[in-house]
Amino acid sequence: MNRHIGFLFMATGLLFLLAGIMFGILGGVFYLFPQELRDALPFTKIRPLHVSAIVFWILFAAIGGLYLYLPKYKKKHSARLGIWHYLLLLIAATAILGCYFTGIFGGREYWEFPPILALPIAASFILLGINFYKSMRKNKEPWPAYRWMWLTGIIFFLLSFTESYLWLIPYFRDSLVRDMAVQWKSYGSLVGSWNMLINGSALFIMEKLSGDRTMARKPLTFSMFFLGLFNLMFNWGHHIYSLPVNDFIRYTAYIVSMTELLILGKIILNWRSTLSEAKRNKHLLPFRFMTAADIWIFLNLFTAILMSVPALNLYTHGTHVTVAHAMGTTIGINTMLLLASICYACTRFLGKLSSKSIRWVNKGLYFGNISLLVFWLALLGAGISKAMLQTQNPSIAHGLLMQQLKPWFIGFTLSGAGIVAGLVMVIVPLLHFMITKKIKLNTQTAHKLLQHS
Ligand code: HEM
Numbered sequence: 001m002n003r004h005i006g007f008l009f010m011a012t013g014l015l016f017l018l019a020g021i022m023f024g025i026l027g028g029v030f031y032l033f034p035q036e037l038r039d040a041l042p043f044t045k046i047r048p049l050h051v052s053a054i055v056f057w058i059l060f061a062a063i064g065g066l067y068l069y070l071p072k073y074k075k076k077h078s079a080r081l082g083i084w085h086y087l088l089l090l091i092a093a094t095a096i097l098g099c100y101f102t103g104i105f106g107g108r109e110y111w112e113f114p115p116i117l118a119l120p121i122a123a124s125f126i127l128l129g130i131n132f133y134k135s136m137r138k139n140k141e142p143w144p145a146y147r148w149m150w151l152t153g154i155i156f157f158l159l160s161f162t163e164s165y166l167w168l169i170p171y172f173r174d175s176l177v178r179d180m181a182v183q184w185k186s187y188g189s190l191v192g193s194w195n196m197l198i199n200g201s202a203l204f205i206m207e208k209l210s211g212d213r214t215m216a217r218k219p220l221t222f223s224m225f226f227l228g229l230f231n232l233m234f235n236w237g238h239h240i241y242s243l244p245v246n247d248f249i250r251y252t253a254y255i256v257s258m259t260e261l262l263i264l265g266k267i268i269l270n271w272r273s274t275l276s277e278a279k280r281n282k283h284l285l286p287f288r289f290m291t292a293a294d295i296w297i298f299l300n301l302f303t304a305i306l307m308s309v310p311a312l313n314l315y316t317h318g319t320h321v322t323v324a325h326a327m328g329t330t331i332g333i334n335t336m337l338l339l340a341s342i343c344y345a346c347t348r349f350l351g352k353l354s355s356k357s358i359r360w361v362n363k364g365l366y367f368g369n370i371s372l373l374v375f376w377l378a379l380l381g382a383g384i385s386k387a388m389l390q391t392q393n394p395s396i397a398h399g400l401l402m403q404q405l406k407p408w409f410i411g412f413t414l415s416g417a418g419i420v421a422g423l424v425m426v427i428v429p430l431l432h433f434m435i436t437k438k439i440k441l442n443t444q445t446a447h448k449l450l451q452h453s
Pocket residue numbers: 020021023024025026027028029047050051054322323324326327330331335412413416417419420
Protein backbone atom coordinates (compact mmCIF):
# COMPACT_ATOMS: atom_id res chain seq x y z
CA MET A 1 0.00 0.00 0.00
CA ASN A 2 2.84 2.38 0.83
CA ARG A 3 3.97 1.96 -2.76
CA HIS A 4 0.61 2.86 -4.26
CA ILE A 5 0.50 5.99 -2.13
CA GLY A 6 4.12 6.80 -2.97
CA PHE A 7 3.42 6.68 -6.70
CA LEU A 8 0.16 8.59 -6.23
CA PHE A 9 2.13 11.40 -4.57
CA MET A 10 4.80 11.34 -7.27
CA ALA A 11 2.35 11.34 -10.20
CA THR A 12 0.37 14.20 -8.61
CA GLY A 13 3.64 16.07 -8.10
CA LEU A 14 4.44 15.70 -11.82
CA LEU A 15 1.00 17.14 -12.69
CA PHE A 16 1.67 20.15 -10.44
CA LEU A 17 5.06 20.57 -12.12
CA LEU A 18 3.34 20.59 -15.50
CA ALA A 19 0.85 23.22 -14.30
CA GLY A 20 3.64 25.24 -12.61
CA ILE A 21 5.80 25.53 -15.71
CA MET A 22 2.77 26.54 -17.83
CA PHE A 23 2.01 29.38 -15.38
CA GLY A 24 5.74 30.22 -15.41
CA ILE A 25 5.76 30.75 -19.14
CA LEU A 26 2.66 32.96 -18.86
CA GLY A 27 4.62 35.02 -16.29
CA GLY A 28 7.49 35.30 -18.79
CA VAL A 29 5.09 36.48 -21.51
CA PHE A 30 3.75 39.07 -19.06
CA TYR A 31 7.28 40.46 -18.60
CA LEU A 32 7.34 41.14 -22.37
CA PHE A 33 3.85 42.65 -22.73
CA PRO A 34 2.96 44.08 -19.29
CA GLN A 35 0.63 46.81 -20.54
CA GLU A 36 -1.24 44.65 -23.04
CA LEU A 37 -1.78 41.74 -20.60
CA ARG A 38 -2.42 43.70 -17.41
CA ASP A 39 -6.14 42.87 -17.29
CA ALA A 40 -6.34 39.53 -19.11
CA LEU A 41 -3.35 37.96 -17.35
CA PRO A 42 -2.59 39.91 -14.15
CA PHE A 43 0.85 39.16 -12.76
CA THR A 44 -0.62 39.30 -9.24
CA LYS A 45 -2.43 36.03 -10.08
CA ILE A 46 0.11 34.38 -12.40
CA ARG A 47 3.02 34.64 -9.96
CA PRO A 48 1.32 32.97 -6.96
CA LEU A 49 -0.22 30.34 -9.27
CA HIS A 50 3.24 29.52 -10.61
CA VAL A 51 5.07 29.58 -7.28
CA SER A 52 2.39 27.58 -5.40
CA ALA A 53 2.09 24.93 -8.13
CA ILE A 54 5.89 24.57 -7.99
CA VAL A 55 5.89 24.33 -4.18
CA PHE A 56 3.28 21.56 -4.41
CA TRP A 57 5.37 19.77 -7.04
CA ILE A 58 8.25 19.76 -4.57
CA LEU A 59 6.13 18.67 -1.60
CA PHE A 60 4.20 15.90 -3.40
CA ALA A 61 7.27 14.45 -5.13
CA ALA A 62 9.43 14.61 -1.98
CA ILE A 63 6.74 12.98 0.20
CA GLY A 64 6.18 10.29 -2.46
CA GLY A 65 9.83 9.34 -1.97
CA LEU A 66 9.30 8.88 1.78
CA TYR A 67 6.36 6.53 1.25
CA LEU A 68 8.45 4.46 -1.16
CA TYR A 69 11.76 4.43 0.71
CA LEU A 70 10.66 4.05 4.35
CA PRO A 71 10.42 0.50 5.72
CA LYS A 72 6.92 -0.87 5.16
CA TYR A 73 4.47 -1.67 7.92
CA LYS A 74 1.40 -3.61 7.09
CA LYS A 75 -1.47 -2.48 9.31
CA LYS A 76 -4.56 -1.39 7.41
CA HIS A 77 -4.90 1.90 9.26
CA SER A 78 -1.47 2.98 8.00
CA ALA A 79 -2.80 2.88 4.45
CA ARG A 80 -5.85 4.82 5.54
CA LEU A 81 -3.60 7.45 7.18
CA GLY A 82 -1.60 7.69 3.95
CA ILE A 83 -4.73 8.22 1.87
CA TRP A 84 -5.97 10.89 4.30
CA HIS A 85 -2.58 12.52 4.18
CA TYR A 86 -2.72 12.57 0.37
CA LEU A 87 -6.31 13.88 0.25
CA LEU A 88 -5.68 16.67 2.75
CA LEU A 89 -2.69 17.94 0.81
CA LEU A 90 -4.49 17.60 -2.51
CA ILE A 91 -7.59 19.42 -1.24
CA ALA A 92 -5.42 22.24 0.15
CA ALA A 93 -3.40 22.51 -3.07
CA THR A 94 -6.39 22.60 -5.42
CA ALA A 95 -8.32 25.00 -3.14
CA ILE A 96 -5.29 27.31 -3.04
CA LEU A 97 -4.91 27.37 -6.84
CA GLY A 98 -8.70 27.85 -7.11
CA CYS A 99 -8.52 30.85 -4.75
CA TYR A 100 -5.79 32.46 -6.86
CA PHE A 101 -7.77 31.87 -10.06
CA THR A 102 -10.84 33.53 -8.59
CA GLY A 103 -8.84 36.33 -7.01
CA ILE A 104 -9.39 35.32 -3.35
CA PHE A 105 -6.25 36.32 -1.47
CA GLY A 106 -5.59 36.79 2.21
CA GLY A 107 -2.10 35.63 3.20
CA ARG A 108 1.47 36.83 2.88
CA GLU A 109 3.97 36.58 0.04
CA TYR A 110 4.46 32.95 -1.12
CA TRP A 111 1.47 31.82 0.99
CA GLU A 112 -1.03 34.31 -0.39
CA PHE A 113 -4.12 32.17 0.17
CA PRO A 114 -6.65 32.66 3.01
CA PRO A 115 -4.96 31.41 6.22
CA ILE A 116 -7.68 28.83 6.90
CA LEU A 117 -6.19 26.69 4.09
CA ALA A 118 -3.00 26.35 6.09
CA LEU A 119 -4.85 23.95 8.40
CA PRO A 120 -5.18 20.99 5.98
CA ILE A 121 -1.50 21.43 5.01
CA ALA A 122 -0.41 21.32 8.67
CA ALA A 123 -2.76 18.37 9.35
CA SER A 124 -1.34 16.46 6.37
CA PHE A 125 2.19 16.87 7.76
CA ILE A 126 1.05 15.65 11.17
CA LEU A 127 -0.26 12.49 9.48
CA LEU A 128 3.06 12.14 7.64
CA GLY A 129 4.81 12.40 11.03
CA ILE A 130 2.58 9.65 12.48
CA ASN A 131 3.22 7.42 9.47
CA PHE A 132 6.97 8.04 9.78
CA TYR A 133 6.87 7.12 13.47
CA LYS A 134 4.90 3.92 12.77
CA SER A 135 7.33 2.88 10.02
CA MET A 136 10.36 3.39 12.22
CA ARG A 137 8.95 2.20 15.56
CA LYS A 138 10.15 -1.38 15.27
CA ASN A 139 13.39 -0.50 13.52
CA LYS A 140 16.09 -0.95 16.14
CA GLU A 141 19.26 -0.56 14.02
CA PRO A 142 21.13 2.78 14.16
CA TRP A 143 19.64 5.20 11.67
CA PRO A 144 21.54 6.25 8.55
CA ALA A 145 21.72 10.02 7.97
CA TYR A 146 18.83 10.04 5.47
CA ARG A 147 16.31 8.93 8.11
CA TRP A 148 17.40 11.76 10.40
CA MET A 149 17.02 14.11 7.47
CA TRP A 150 13.46 12.96 6.82
CA LEU A 151 12.54 13.19 10.50
CA THR A 152 13.97 16.70 10.99
CA GLY A 153 12.42 17.75 7.66
CA ILE A 154 8.95 16.80 8.91
CA ILE A 155 9.40 18.37 12.37
CA PHE A 156 10.87 21.61 11.08
CA PHE A 157 8.25 21.91 8.35
CA LEU A 158 5.57 21.91 11.04
CA LEU A 159 7.48 24.34 13.26
CA SER A 160 8.37 26.86 10.58
CA PHE A 161 5.01 26.59 8.84
CA THR A 162 3.34 27.50 12.15
CA GLU A 163 5.86 30.29 12.62
CA SER A 164 5.01 31.72 9.19
CA TYR A 165 1.51 32.35 10.56
CA LEU A 166 2.59 34.27 13.65
CA TRP A 167 1.56 37.43 11.81
CA LEU A 168 -2.02 36.50 12.72
CA ILE A 169 -1.14 37.56 16.29
CA PRO A 170 -1.23 41.38 16.72
CA TYR A 171 2.09 41.40 18.66
CA PHE A 172 3.86 40.39 15.42
CA ARG A 173 1.56 42.04 12.91
CA ASP A 174 1.73 45.46 14.54
CA SER A 175 5.50 45.86 14.26
CA LEU A 176 6.80 45.96 10.69
CA VAL A 177 10.37 44.92 11.52
CA ARG A 178 9.30 42.09 13.83
CA ASP A 179 6.70 40.91 11.33
CA MET A 180 9.14 40.84 8.39
CA ALA A 181 11.96 39.30 10.41
CA VAL A 182 9.74 36.42 11.59
CA GLN A 183 8.23 36.04 8.13
CA TRP A 184 11.53 35.71 6.32
CA LYS A 185 13.05 33.60 9.03
CA SER A 186 10.21 31.10 8.75
CA TYR A 187 10.49 31.01 4.93
CA GLY A 188 14.22 30.28 5.13
CA SER A 189 13.57 27.38 7.51
CA LEU A 190 10.61 26.11 5.49
CA VAL A 191 12.77 25.82 2.38
CA GLY A 192 15.44 24.18 4.55
CA SER A 193 12.88 21.65 5.82
CA TRP A 194 11.80 20.44 2.36
CA ASN A 195 15.45 20.42 1.31
CA MET A 196 15.94 17.91 4.15
CA LEU A 197 13.22 15.67 2.68
CA ILE A 198 14.69 15.93 -0.84
CA ASN A 199 18.35 15.57 0.15
CA GLY A 200 17.45 12.63 2.40
CA SER A 201 15.93 10.81 -0.58
CA ALA A 202 18.94 11.75 -2.75
CA LEU A 203 21.23 10.19 -0.15
CA PHE A 204 19.04 7.09 0.07
CA ILE A 205 19.26 6.65 -3.72
CA MET A 206 23.03 7.17 -3.71
CA GLU A 207 23.35 4.43 -1.09
CA LYS A 208 21.17 2.02 -3.07
CA LEU A 209 22.85 2.69 -6.41
CA SER A 210 26.36 2.33 -5.04
CA GLY A 211 25.45 -0.65 -2.85
CA ASP A 212 27.69 0.91 -0.19
CA ARG A 213 25.75 0.75 3.08
CA THR A 214 28.43 2.73 4.91
CA MET A 215 28.12 5.91 2.87
CA ALA A 216 25.00 7.19 4.68
CA ARG A 217 26.65 6.40 8.02
CA LYS A 218 30.01 8.09 7.45
CA PRO A 219 31.12 11.06 9.57
CA LEU A 220 31.24 13.30 6.45
CA THR A 221 27.61 12.46 5.64
CA PHE A 222 26.50 13.09 9.22
CA SER A 223 28.44 16.35 9.28
CA MET A 224 26.48 17.36 6.19
CA PHE A 225 23.26 16.50 7.97
CA PHE A 226 24.19 18.62 11.01
CA LEU A 227 25.32 21.46 8.79
CA GLY A 228 22.06 21.27 6.84
CA LEU A 229 20.18 21.42 10.12
CA PHE A 230 22.25 24.36 11.29
CA ASN A 231 21.53 26.10 7.97
CA LEU A 232 17.85 25.38 8.29
CA MET A 233 17.85 27.07 11.70
CA PHE A 234 20.20 29.99 11.08
CA ASN A 235 20.80 30.81 7.40
CA TRP A 236 17.61 32.89 7.18
CA GLY A 237 19.59 35.92 8.29
CA HIS A 238 20.62 36.55 4.69
CA HIS A 239 16.99 37.24 3.82
CA ILE A 240 16.84 40.20 6.17
CA TYR A 241 20.10 42.08 5.59
CA SER A 242 18.05 45.16 4.76
CA LEU A 243 16.24 45.11 8.15
CA PRO A 244 17.70 46.83 11.22
CA VAL A 245 18.60 43.65 13.14
CA ASN A 246 21.58 42.74 15.30
CA ASP A 247 24.88 42.42 13.36
CA PHE A 248 25.51 39.06 15.03
CA ILE A 249 22.53 37.62 13.09
CA ARG A 250 23.94 38.92 9.79
CA TYR A 251 27.44 37.54 10.31
CA THR A 252 26.20 34.15 11.53
CA ALA A 253 23.92 33.90 8.50
CA TYR A 254 26.73 34.85 6.15
CA ILE A 255 29.15 32.22 7.47
CA VAL A 256 26.51 29.51 7.71
CA SER A 257 25.07 29.99 4.22
CA MET A 258 28.50 29.48 2.63
CA THR A 259 28.80 25.92 3.84
CA GLU A 260 25.80 23.70 3.13
CA LEU A 261 25.76 23.60 -0.67
CA LEU A 262 29.50 22.93 -0.73
CA ILE A 263 29.19 19.81 1.40
CA LEU A 264 26.18 18.48 -0.53
CA GLY A 265 28.15 19.01 -3.77
CA LYS A 266 31.16 17.20 -2.30
CA ILE A 267 29.07 14.20 -1.26
CA ILE A 268 27.53 13.77 -4.72
CA LEU A 269 30.97 14.26 -6.30
CA ASN A 270 32.50 11.60 -4.03
CA TRP A 271 29.62 9.24 -4.71
CA ARG A 272 29.95 9.63 -8.49
CA SER A 273 33.64 8.77 -8.35
CA THR A 274 32.89 5.58 -6.37
CA LEU A 275 30.37 4.21 -8.92
CA SER A 276 31.69 1.67 -11.40
CA GLU A 277 30.87 2.03 -15.12
CA ALA A 278 28.48 -0.93 -14.90
CA LYS A 279 26.48 0.62 -12.06
CA ARG A 280 26.30 3.99 -13.85
CA ASN A 281 24.92 2.36 -16.97
CA LYS A 282 22.45 0.23 -15.06
CA HIS A 283 20.93 3.30 -13.46
CA LEU A 284 21.66 5.80 -16.18
CA LEU A 285 18.69 8.14 -15.72
CA PRO A 286 18.94 8.75 -11.94
CA PHE A 287 22.71 9.04 -12.34
CA ARG A 288 22.37 11.71 -15.03
CA PHE A 289 19.79 13.75 -13.08
CA MET A 290 22.06 13.61 -10.01
CA THR A 291 25.01 14.80 -12.11
CA ALA A 292 22.92 17.71 -13.42
CA ALA A 293 21.98 18.60 -9.81
CA ASP A 294 25.66 18.51 -8.84
CA ILE A 295 26.62 20.97 -11.59
CA TRP A 296 23.80 23.29 -10.48
CA ILE A 297 24.92 23.04 -6.86
CA PHE A 298 28.29 24.50 -7.80
CA LEU A 299 26.83 27.18 -10.11
CA ASN A 300 24.39 28.26 -7.40
CA LEU A 301 27.02 28.12 -4.72
CA PHE A 302 28.94 30.74 -6.65
CA THR A 303 25.96 33.15 -6.84
CA ALA A 304 24.84 32.36 -3.27
CA ILE A 305 28.27 33.32 -1.96
CA LEU A 306 28.20 36.63 -3.84
CA MET A 307 24.60 37.36 -2.81
CA SER A 308 25.30 36.64 0.82
CA VAL A 309 27.99 39.34 1.07
CA PRO A 310 26.04 42.05 2.91
CA ALA A 311 27.52 44.93 0.82
CA LEU A 312 26.43 43.23 -2.44
CA ASN A 313 23.12 42.01 -1.03
CA LEU A 314 22.04 45.62 -0.49
CA TYR A 315 22.11 46.08 -4.30
CA THR A 316 20.90 42.68 -5.45
CA HIS A 317 18.07 42.34 -2.91
CA GLY A 318 14.71 42.50 -4.69
CA THR A 319 16.27 42.26 -8.16
CA HIS A 320 16.21 39.34 -10.61
CA VAL A 321 19.45 38.10 -9.07
CA THR A 322 17.26 36.82 -6.22
CA VAL A 323 14.84 35.26 -8.71
CA ALA A 324 17.83 33.64 -10.51
CA HIS A 325 18.96 32.20 -7.19
CA ALA A 326 15.45 30.97 -6.26
CA MET A 327 14.76 29.38 -9.65
CA GLY A 328 18.34 28.19 -10.17
CA THR A 329 18.13 26.22 -6.94
CA THR A 330 14.54 25.00 -7.22
CA ILE A 331 14.88 23.91 -10.86
CA GLY A 332 18.58 22.99 -11.02
CA ILE A 333 18.90 21.27 -7.65
CA ASN A 334 15.48 20.39 -6.18
CA THR A 335 13.78 19.48 -9.45
CA MET A 336 16.76 17.48 -10.76
CA LEU A 337 17.07 15.52 -7.49
CA LEU A 338 13.33 14.85 -7.42
CA LEU A 339 13.35 13.67 -11.03
CA ALA A 340 16.30 11.41 -10.16
CA SER A 341 14.19 10.03 -7.32
CA ILE A 342 11.15 9.43 -9.57
CA CYS A 343 13.29 7.69 -12.24
CA TYR A 344 14.90 5.52 -9.55
CA ALA A 345 11.51 4.63 -7.98
CA CYS A 346 10.03 3.75 -11.39
CA THR A 347 12.88 1.40 -12.33
CA ARG A 348 13.17 -0.15 -8.89
CA PHE A 349 9.48 -0.81 -8.20
CA LEU A 350 7.76 -0.84 -11.60
CA GLY A 351 10.36 -2.16 -14.06
CA LYS A 352 12.49 -0.82 -16.86
CA LEU A 353 11.29 2.09 -19.01
CA SER A 354 11.08 1.37 -22.75
CA SER A 355 14.13 2.48 -24.75
CA LYS A 356 11.93 5.04 -26.55
CA SER A 357 10.91 6.62 -23.21
CA ILE A 358 14.52 6.62 -22.01
CA ARG A 359 15.54 8.42 -25.22
CA TRP A 360 12.87 11.11 -24.64
CA VAL A 361 13.79 11.59 -20.99
CA ASN A 362 17.48 11.93 -21.94
CA LYS A 363 16.69 14.48 -24.65
CA GLY A 364 14.52 16.42 -22.20
CA LEU A 365 17.24 16.37 -19.58
CA TYR A 366 19.84 17.87 -21.93
CA PHE A 367 17.48 20.32 -23.60
CA GLY A 368 16.00 21.45 -20.27
CA ASN A 369 19.40 21.98 -18.64
CA ILE A 370 20.93 23.90 -21.54
CA SER A 371 17.81 26.12 -21.60
CA LEU A 372 18.08 26.54 -17.83
CA LEU A 373 21.64 27.81 -18.18
CA VAL A 374 20.53 30.53 -20.65
CA PHE A 375 17.49 31.31 -18.45
CA TRP A 376 19.63 31.66 -15.33
CA LEU A 377 22.21 33.86 -17.08
CA ALA A 378 19.41 36.07 -18.49
CA LEU A 379 17.94 36.53 -14.99
CA LEU A 380 21.37 37.35 -13.54
CA GLY A 381 21.94 39.81 -16.40
CA ALA A 382 18.54 41.46 -15.76
CA GLY A 383 19.24 41.67 -12.00
CA ILE A 384 22.73 43.16 -12.36
CA SER A 385 21.50 45.67 -15.00
CA LYS A 386 18.59 46.66 -12.74
CA ALA A 387 20.91 47.21 -9.75
CA MET A 388 23.25 49.33 -11.92
CA LEU A 389 20.45 51.42 -13.45
CA GLN A 390 18.91 52.08 -10.03
CA THR A 391 22.27 53.07 -8.54
CA GLN A 392 23.00 55.46 -11.42
CA ASN A 393 19.50 56.95 -11.36
CA PRO A 394 17.65 56.21 -8.08
CA SER A 395 14.47 58.03 -9.23
CA ILE A 396 14.15 56.11 -12.53
CA ALA A 397 10.49 55.30 -13.36
CA HIS A 398 9.52 51.60 -13.09
CA GLY A 399 8.17 51.50 -16.68
CA LEU A 400 11.39 52.91 -18.11
CA LEU A 401 13.48 50.53 -16.03
CA MET A 402 11.55 47.50 -17.30
CA GLN A 403 11.84 48.81 -20.89
CA GLN A 404 15.63 48.92 -20.57
CA LEU A 405 15.68 45.34 -19.29
CA LYS A 406 13.60 44.00 -22.18
CA PRO A 407 16.45 42.24 -24.08
CA TRP A 408 17.16 40.18 -20.93
CA PHE A 409 13.46 39.36 -20.59
CA ILE A 410 13.27 38.16 -24.20
CA GLY A 411 16.15 35.75 -23.47
CA PHE A 412 14.47 34.72 -20.22
CA THR A 413 11.09 33.95 -21.82
CA LEU A 414 12.54 32.11 -24.83
CA SER A 415 14.81 29.96 -22.68
CA GLY A 416 11.86 29.48 -20.26
CA ALA A 417 9.97 27.96 -23.20
CA GLY A 418 13.01 25.69 -23.69
CA ILE A 419 12.81 24.55 -20.05
CA VAL A 420 9.10 23.82 -20.48
CA ALA A 421 9.78 21.77 -23.64
CA GLY A 422 12.61 19.87 -21.91
CA LEU A 423 10.56 19.13 -18.80
CA VAL A 424 7.54 18.01 -20.84
CA MET A 425 9.83 15.49 -22.61
CA VAL A 426 10.68 14.12 -19.15
CA ILE A 427 7.29 14.38 -17.43
CA VAL A 428 5.08 12.79 -20.12
CA PRO A 429 7.00 9.46 -20.49
CA LEU A 430 7.35 9.15 -16.70
CA LEU A 431 3.65 9.81 -16.07
CA HIS A 432 2.65 7.48 -18.90
CA PHE A 433 4.93 4.75 -17.53
CA MET A 434 3.62 5.09 -13.96
CA ILE A 435 -0.02 5.05 -15.01
CA THR A 436 0.22 2.09 -17.43
CA LYS A 437 2.44 0.03 -15.08
CA LYS A 438 0.26 0.68 -12.06
CA ILE A 439 -2.93 -0.22 -13.95
CA LYS A 440 -1.24 -3.40 -15.24
CA LEU A 441 0.00 -4.38 -11.78
CA ASN A 442 -3.41 -3.69 -10.23
CA THR A 443 -5.17 -5.83 -12.87
CA GLN A 444 -2.72 -8.69 -12.26
CA THR A 445 -3.34 -8.50 -8.51
CA ALA A 446 -7.13 -8.47 -9.09
CA HIS A 447 -6.82 -11.55 -11.34
CA LYS A 448 -4.80 -13.39 -8.69
CA LEU A 449 -7.35 -12.54 -6.00
CA LEU A 450 -10.20 -13.74 -8.23
CA GLN A 451 -8.38 -17.03 -8.94
CA HIS A 452 -7.86 -17.61 -5.19
CA SER A 453 -11.48 -16.86 -4.26
C1 HEM B 1 10.78 23.48 -12.54
C2 HEM B 1 10.52 24.66 -13.03
C3 HEM B 1 10.43 25.94 -12.23
C4 HEM B 1 10.62 26.15 -10.89
C5 HEM B 1 10.99 25.12 -9.83
C6 HEM B 1 10.42 27.58 -10.65
C7 HEM B 1 10.48 28.21 -9.41
C8 HEM B 1 10.20 29.53 -9.17
C9 HEM B 1 10.30 30.19 -7.88
C10 HEM B 1 10.72 29.51 -6.58
C11 HEM B 1 9.95 31.49 -8.04
C12 HEM B 1 9.92 32.57 -6.95
C13 HEM B 1 11.16 33.41 -7.13
C14 HEM B 1 11.33 34.50 -6.09
O1 HEM B 1 10.44 34.78 -5.32
O2 HEM B 1 12.39 35.13 -6.07
C15 HEM B 1 9.62 31.67 -9.44
C16 HEM B 1 9.21 32.86 -9.99
C17 HEM B 1 8.97 33.04 -11.35
N1 HEM B 1 9.14 32.10 -12.35
FE1 HEM B 1 9.65 30.17 -12.11
N2 HEM B 1 10.13 28.19 -11.83
C18 HEM B 1 10.15 27.22 -12.82
C19 HEM B 1 9.95 27.40 -14.18
C20 HEM B 1 9.70 28.62 -14.77
C21 HEM B 1 9.56 28.82 -16.18
C22 HEM B 1 9.74 27.75 -17.25
C23 HEM B 1 9.30 30.13 -16.38
C24 HEM B 1 9.11 30.76 -17.73
C25 HEM B 1 9.57 31.89 -18.11
C26 HEM B 1 9.22 30.77 -15.06
C27 HEM B 1 8.91 32.10 -14.81
C28 HEM B 1 8.84 32.70 -13.56
C29 HEM B 1 8.45 34.08 -13.33
C30 HEM B 1 8.03 35.09 -14.39
C31 HEM B 1 8.53 34.29 -11.94
C32 HEM B 1 8.20 35.57 -11.16
C33 HEM B 1 9.46 36.38 -10.99
C34 HEM B 1 9.17 37.73 -10.35
O3 HEM B 1 8.72 37.76 -9.21
O4 HEM B 1 9.37 38.75 -11.04
N3 HEM B 1 9.48 29.81 -14.11
N4 HEM B 1 9.79 30.47 -10.10
